[in-house]
Amino acid sequence: MKFLPGILLSFLLLASCTSRLGKILKSKDKEYKLKMAEQFYVKKDYSKAQQLYSDLLPLYKGDARFEDIYYKYAYTAYYQKDYMNAENLFKTYGENFPNSARVEETEFMRCMAYYKQSPKVDLDQTNTVKTIALLQAFINTHPDSKRVEESNDIIDKCRAKLELKEFNNAKLYYDLGYFKAAGVAFSVLIDDYPDSDNSDSYALSSIKAYYKYAELSVIDKQEERYQKVVADVNDFEQRFPQSKLLTDAVSYRTLAENNLKKLQTKNNEQTKETTQR
Incomplete structure (x- = not known):
């Protein structure tokens, strides 16, 4: 049982981190909580950053920093591969901050969140179709964006996937x-x-x-x-x-x-x- 001390150490470290986050969450000092959220975000500890940003959003509504908190909160979902939630957050970002310089970026990231949900060829391709529609709308809205080339590349990949699915269906009919x-x-x-x-x-x-x-x-x-x-x-x-x-x-x-x-x-x-x- 030589590995027991290692397991115990890992458990103690996890408990320590959890205890630390719990103390931060219980703090009444929102500036301190924001500082810690930013530190976790920079360190790519998106789970902890997300929990803190979630607590801070209602506290900073109306504050000049609210937009930045919301922006990073959306990314914490995306970086944790919670693409469904990320898609909704990027969408509502544009609704909440229509004049923000980041709207183009968040609209593109909404498309990416759908693209990340595009499944294997043999499964339902609703998200693939939605990705194409959203990316085409993005290109039409931002024709001079530096992201247009990447958008077109993704559209081509999505269309290739849909084409392959149709081909597989046709071939299946033939084989049967x-x-x-x-x-x-x-x-x-x-x-x-x-x-x-x-x-x-x-x-x-x-x-x-x-x-x-x-x-x-x-x-x-x-x-x-x-x-x-x-x-x-x-x-x-x-x-x-x-x-x-x-x-x-x-x-x-x-x-x-x-x-x-x-x-x-x-x-x-x-x-x-x-x-x-």
């Missing part, structure tokens, strides 16, 4: 054999992200899905569905004439046209048999 849904999803992906470097890949995936859908359809529906594949490949040729995937796309048109010929031959034979009767 829901080929019509996959074809639609890949087509929507192209419309939603027309400037994507993967647009030709999405278009080819849509063609593959619709070809599979036609192939598995009842005979009465196959003709129109193979015709759609042909039309989609023709569109691919026009939109992506330099694509490395063009050969693959054209191969599906060839397959579709061959199947259409077989269907036409079969229909002609059936018509001939019917006429002979």
